[in-house]
Amino acid sequence: MLLIEGGRLIDPRGPLDRVARLLVTDGRIKAIDPSDGDLPPDIVRIDARDRLVVPGLIDLGTELREPGREEDETIQTGCAAAVAGGYTTILCAANTDPPIDTPAAVEFVRQKAARADRCRVHVIACASKGREGNQLAEIGLLVEAGAVAFSDAPRPMANSALLKLALEYCRMFDRPIFDRPEVPELAGSGVMHQGYISLILGLPGLPAEAEDLAVARDLRLIEATGGRLHVGPVSTMGSIDLLRRAKSRGIRVTASLCPQSLALGDEELRSFDSSYKVLPPLRSIKHREAATEAILDGTIDCFVSGHTPRAQEKKLADLLEAPFGMISLETSLALVCTHLIRSGRMSWLQAIERMSTKPAEIAGISGGSLAPGAPADLAIIDPDCRWVVTPDQMRSRSINTPLLERELYGRVTHTIVGGSIKYRL
Amino acid sequence: MSSGLTTDKLQYPANWRRRHLLDLESLSAEELETLLDVAERLKHLTDGGRRTLPLLTGRTLANLFFENSTRTRNSFSLAARRLGAGTVEFSPSGSSTAKGETIIDTAKTIEAMGVDWVVVRHRVPGTPHLLSRQLDCSVLSAGDGAHEHPTQGLLDILTIKQHRGRIAGLTVALVGDIAHSRTARSNLWGLKKLGAHVIVCGPATLVSRDWERLGIEVCYDLDSILPRCDVLNLLRIQFERQAARPFPSVHEYALLYAMTAERMGRSKPDILIMAPGPINRGVEITPEVADGPHSVILHQVTNGILVRMAALWLLAGPGDSPK
Numbered sequence: 001m002l003l004i005e006g007g008r009l010i011d012p013r014g015p016l017d018r019v020a021r022l023l024v025t026d027g028r029i030k031a032i033d034p035s036d037g038d039l040p041p042d043i044v045r046i047d048a049r050d051r052l053v054v055p056g057l058i059d060l061g062t063e064l065r066e067p068g069r070e071e072d073e074t075i076q077t078g079c080a081a082a083v084a085g086g087y088t089t090i091l092c093a094a095n096t097d098p099p100i101d102t103p104a105a106v107e108f109v110r111q112k113a114a115r116a117d118r119c120r121v122h123v124i125a126c127a128s129k130g131r132e133g134n135q136l137a138e139i140g141l142l143v144e145a146g147a148v149a150f151s152d153a154p155r156p157m158a159n160s161a162l163l164k165l166a167l168e169y170c171r172m173f174d175r176p177i178f179d180r181p182e183v184p185e186l187a188g189s190g191v192m193h194q195g196y197i198s199l200i201l202g203l204p205g206l207p208a209e210a211e212d213l214a215v216a217r218d219l220r221l222i223e224a225t226g227g228r229l230h231v232g233p234v235s236t237m238g239s240i241d242l243l244r245r246a247k248s249r250g251i252r253v254t255a256s257l258c259p260q261s262l263a264l265g266d267e268e269l270r271s272f273d274s275s276y277k278v279l280p281p282l283r284s285i286k287h288r289e290a291a292t293e294a295i296l297d298g299t300i301d302c303f304v305s306g307h308t309p310r311a312q313e314k315k316l317a318d319l320l321e322a323p324f325g326m327i328s329l330e331t332s333l334a335l336v337c338t339h340l341i342r343s344g345r346m347s348w349l350q351a352i353e354r355m356s357t358k359p360a361e362i363a364g365i366s367g368g369s370l371a372p373g374a375p376a377d378l379a380i381i382d383p384d385c386r387w388v389v390t391p392d393q394m395r396s397r398s399i400n401t402p403l404l405e406r407e408l409y410g411r412v413t414h415t416i417v418g419g420s421i422k423y424r425l
Numbered sequence: 426m427s428s429g430l431t432t433d434k435l436q437y438p439a440n441w442r443r444r445h446l447l448d449l450e451s452l453s454a455e456e457l458e459t460l461l462d463v464a465e466r467l468k469h470l471t472d473g474g475r476r477t478l479p480l481l482t483g484r485t486l487a488n489l490f491f492e493n494s495t496r497t498r499n500s501f502s503l504a505a506r507r508l509g510a511g512t513v514e515f516s517p518s519g520s521s522t523a524k525g526e527t528i529i530d531t532a533k534t535i536e537a538m539g540v541d542w543v544v545v546r547h548r549v550p551g552t553p554h555l556l557s558r559q560l561d562c563s564v565l566s567a568g569d570g571a572h573e574h575p576t577q578g579l580l581d582i583l584t585i586k587q588h589r590g591r592i593a594g595l596t597v598a599l600v601g602d603i604a605h606s607r608t609a610r611s612n613l614w615g616l617k618k619l620g621a622h623v624i625v626c627g628p629a630t631l632v633s634r635d636w637e638r639l640g641i642e643v644c645y646d647l648d649s650i651l652p653r654c655d656v657l658n659l660l661r662i663q664f665e666r667q668a669a670r671p672f673p674s675v676h677e678y679a680l681l682y683a684m685t686a687e688r689m690g691r692s693k694p695d696i697l698i699m700a701p702g703p704i705n706r707g708v709e710i711t712p713e714v715a716d717g718p719h720s721v722i723l724h725q726v727t728n729g730i731l732v733r734m735a736a737l738w739l740l741a742g743p744g745d746s747p748k
Contacts (some may be wrong), residue, residue: 196635200450202550202571202610272551316527318549320570 001025001040002419007048007380011055011370012353022053024376027419031372048380051413054352055368056088056377058359060178060230060256061124061153062307062329064090067108068097073309073397075109078329079118081307081396083423085329086412088377089120089360089367093153094131101126101137103145110146118422119415120377122148122365127166127177133159136166143173148363149230151178154279154308154324158184160217167227176228176254176362180279181214181239182206191319193266193281201269203319206281212238219246222253230362232256233304235280237290244299254362255299258306259335260328262292264402274315274322275402278306295354296346302358305332309398327396331389331403333381337410341383348383376419385411435466435480437743445557445564446736448573449614457615461583463735464728471507474730479509481741486510487540489532490567491517491547496702496726497567497577501544504733513540532556542737545569563740565733571605571663577701578611579732582619584725585656588697593620596653598644600682601660601709604631604671608701609660613641624650627660627682630671647682648691656697659684659709675708684710689719697721 002024009020009032016032023034031038062082065073073081075092082090092109094100100109106123113121125147126137133152142150150170157163157179166177187210192198194205215231219242222229232255234240243255258280266284268276276282283291294300308325315322328335333355340346360368367377388407391399415423438459449457471478486505488498502512515535532543542563545553550572557564568574586592597616603609603625616623617639624642625632636643644650662678664670672678684698698710698720706712715722 196638199633199635200610200639202569202573202605202607272554313527316529318528318547319551320549 001043002046002376002416003039003043004046004048004053004378004380007051007053009053009370010348010352012349012357013369013371015349016370017349022370024416024419027376029370029372029374029376032370046380046414050382050384052348052381052383053370054348054379054381055356055370056379056415056417057086057333057355058363058365058367059087059090059305059307059329060232060302060359060363061304062090062092063095063309063325064092064109064121065096065309066112071311075112075121076116077395077397078307078309079113079116079121081327081329081394082119083415083417084395084412085305085331086333086379086381086415087119087329088379088415088417089122089365090329091122091124091148091363094124094126094151095154099126099131101129101131101142103141106142106145106147119417122146122363124149124151124153124178126150127152127157128162131155133157133162136162136169139166139169139175140173143175147175148365149176149178151180153178153180156180156182156184156214160221163218164221164225167221167225167229171225171227174228174364176230176364178230178232179214179218181211181218181231181234183210183213186210186213190281191277192269193283195266195284197266197269197284203269208236208238208283208287211236211280212242215239215242219243219251219253222251228252230254230256233258233261233280233306234300235261235283235287235291237287240290240294240299244294247299254301256302256304257291257295257300258328259303259332259339260306260326262288262295263335263339268402272319273402274317274319275326275400275404277319277322277324278308278326279324292340292345296350301362302354303332303336305329309396310400311398312400315400326401327394327398328401330394330396331401331408333412334387334408334410335403337383338408342409376416378414378416379412380414381410382413383410385409387411435463435470438739441739444740444742445553446575446740447553447557447564447566449575449578449611450573452618454618457579457582457618460579460732460735460739461586463739464579464583464731467734468731474507474727474734477507477509480738482509484510484541484741485539486512486542486544486737487515487535488512489515489535489543489545491528491545492568494546494567496729497546500726500729501565501567501733504730504737507730508734508737510541510737513538528552529555529559532560536560536562542740565736565740568607570607571610572607573611574607575611576729576733576736577608578615579736580725580728581608581612581658581699581701582615583728583732584699584721585697587724587728588721589655592616594622595655596622596624597656597658598624598626598650598654599658599660600626600647600684602631602662603627603636603660604633605663606660612658613639617641624654626650628672628678648688651688651692654696655693656699657684658699658701659704660701661703661705662708679708683708684714686711686713689714689717699725701725
């Protein structure tokens with residue numbers, strides 16, 4: 001039994017935003033502001049004065065890399081990183097080796113995650129066999145094994161015929177397809193946003209239209225099939241414009257973006273530092289402003305961490321050869337806090353909605369609320385904590401982040417999953 | 426500007442601070458003038474680059490070329506030797522990079538052998554910049570992918586200045602594969618800073634409109650700009666860097682952009698024809714133009730040694746200025 005006292009409770013589903021006590025019993029939220037008579041004498045109390053008490057964060061796209069790429073991350077280290085960042089549930093990507101395209105592979109991840117005993121882990125299984133984009137994976141069997149969504153990410157669903165089939169087929173199970181929108185022929189061998197900066201640096205670019213075109217196609221296929229599709233992470237003005245118009249016409253689509261897409265720009269590549277080589281690429285200011293507008297006005301439903309651990313020796317390769325990606329589970333919340341909340345553009349209620357409540361809805365899983373009866377998946381945040389990102393603090397096995405040595409605000413002090421404390425700063 | 430140089434003697438300019446030469450974008454007009462002035466002085470002091478001027482005896486230059494090069498590599502070696510310095514050669518086939526060693530490890534190993542300058546050429550933009558942050562010795566770029574080739578830019582600008590006496594106010598067209606050309610980028614930064622009007626001209630697939638943001642004129646029709654160009658720099662088509670061929674055929678390219686005797690007839694009578702080489706004869710330039718009286722291609726080669734001597738001497742620091 002836990003009593004969290006003195007904290008500011010934030011529940012987007014209420015909505016609730018006030019200082020109150022929160023009682024947890026039997027792994028579930030029991031009551032808000034319980035009367036003292038209900039409290040047993042041996043209760044564990046957590047002092048949350050000057051802190052926020054929020055539903056645990058939920059990530060729609062974490063690469064855990066195990067099995068097969070344990071040099072980058074393991075299920076153990078990835079889950080440790082998740083709870084350190086305030087995540088109580090993560091959806092793991094299927095790009096392991098072998099890829100997660102069989103019930104046995106789903107079961108492996110679930111068992112490893114249970115053994116890690118940090119956060120809840122749900123599996124995004126492959127949409128296609130072998131993640132090769134040719135034939136449907138055994139979606140029905142994978143649903144039975146516990147997969148909550150289907151995706152070939154980070155590979156885009158480039159084959160339109162296959163995506164159409166997958167959307168139609170998934171309707172039987174009411175499960176979403178996640179597509180990282182990109183037209184491969186237009187993306188080519190680009191390593192950064194295509195624009196003025198890539199031009200003067202002589203680096204091959206990833207043009208915005210490579211994303212725009214894929215989003216346009218995705219939207220049309222949702223209409224054609226009535227399937228559930230989540231696009232993300234998105235990053236361009238063009239795709240945001242398409243999403244806004246589609247939503248106003250009532251098309252059922254959801255979308256996500258990465259906090260780093262708002263906070264960092266293509267200018268950073270002037271350092272030629274491969275830690276800025278990420279997907280989607282860091283864009284120019286006009287795209288970043290459009291993306292900020294879109295996450296504020298709801299055109300983009302939620303944040304996704306884009307956690308992409310890569311071993312140091314891989315990132316040390318030259319800029320053309322180095323893999324895309326950055327670790328972000330442990331910095332996403334602080335980036336949102338530093339970049340959007342402290343600047344006054346976003347409220348905590350909005351931020352938690354976009355990092356917890358909405359992701360839960362999109363994945364069709366529990367969480368995202370402080371309502372009595374809900375699982376006690378919680379994060380306690382010190383919103384004013386100033387900290388500097390250093391490699392030794394990172395619980396991820398990899399340290400590929402461009403935020404090293406940067407100062408951020410906002411830090412998770414406790415993460416509680418199913419009523420037990422899984423992380424304490 | 427006053428670089429502190431006299432006609433006969435070489436005095437180390439008091440305001441020179443740089444230890445690396447990575448690109449021309451980050452150099453000020455004053456620094457560019459200093460490099461050109463020193464190169465010009467060295468020309469006189471070495472009888473056009475033919476005599477040795479042992480200002481830097483005991484120093485060592487390491488050539489670290491990950492891409493093929495004949496002229497740039499030899500030019501750096503000659504420049505070092507003309508200053509009395511030694512040279513050492515590294516090539517990727519004979520080095521540990523084939524065994525998976527990172528370029529930073531390779532460069533640190535070479536530095537540990539006691540070299541004063543590392544000259545690096547690599548297919549990846551920014552490689553010289555990354556090395557400069559890791560090494561204590563001076564790093565000079567000999568070309569990084571499609572990014573920059575600063576000494577090529579300097580030698581082109583020196584050649585123009587020698588023939589025209591100035592850079593400011595001249596109209597210089599860079600013609601051809603701008604997208605993949607490091608020479609184009611170094612030229613346009615240097616020329617803009619020194620006050621030239623720069624035109625980039627070539628197929629629309631290889632000449633981005635975004636160059637206009639730098640105050641550069643973008644043009645797809647060579648014939649329309651010929652009458653007002655003082656200098657044409659004909660860039661090589663970099664077939665090896667292009668993923669998909671950005672124009673239908675070499676034949677079509679040559680018809681639209683090759684400098685021919687006929688086009689020479691419609692140019693300014695004193696136009697300078699330059700090419701960074703190696704040239705594709707018959708593609709960017711016809712043999713009679715390449716070998717004709719307006720061509721300064723071979724001057725460019727000589728000037729390459731001079732600007733590289735100037736760069737090595739300046740980067741070596743004031744300790745070695747002549748007594």
